[in-house]
Amino acid sequence: MGKITFYEEKNFQGRSYECMSDCSDMSSHLSRCHSCRVESGCFMVYDRTNYMGNQHFMKRGEYSDYMSMMGMRDCIRSCRMIPMHRGQFRMKIYEKENFGGQSNEMMDDCDNIQDRYRMSDCQSCNVMDGHWLMYEQPHYKGRMMYMRPGEYRSFRDMGMSGQRFMSMRRIMDSM
Secondary structure (H helix, E strand, O other): OOEEEEEEEHHHEEEEEEEOOOEOOOOOOOOOOOEEEEEEOEEEEEEEOOOEEEEEEEOOEEEOOHHHHHOOOOOOOEEEEEOOOOOOOEEEEEEEHHHEEEEEEEOOOEOOHHHHHOOOOOOEEEEEEOOEEEEEEOOOEEEEEEEOOEEEOOOHHHOOOOOOOOEEEEOOOOO
16 A cells, blocks of 8 residues: 655645545645655656646655656646556567557566667557556656556557657566
């Protein structure tokens, strides 16, 4: 079980909202959010409702002013708890939408798909096992997207138009 507490002000001050599951719209609980404390588990936070918009990964720790640390405005609007996966990790990435073009199956982290697989782009994927973070730049940099088990035929159709993913990392306890 995960637990995250959001605070309206920096340094864990002001009104707070404790969350232990997914929350598609936090605006009814807090008007703004400047700090948070992850007591257990991992979460993705989003700057739009319904798990849309820019995403940030939050692991156990204290974030006394995480808005400035992550470059986000004070508008965390939704959050999703990431269940911890035990067992193997498997994801197949595709160069083109609808599982087209070159493909490669991954079972571990990849800091650069260009170097490892000679792929210049990743436009779709099938996550078979585990939970993953995909990053727009090599070496786990830039904007990220949380991927849970399922088929993702088109990142463009998911609101990621123009975004390329160049590195992937498994979400594990030791992150």
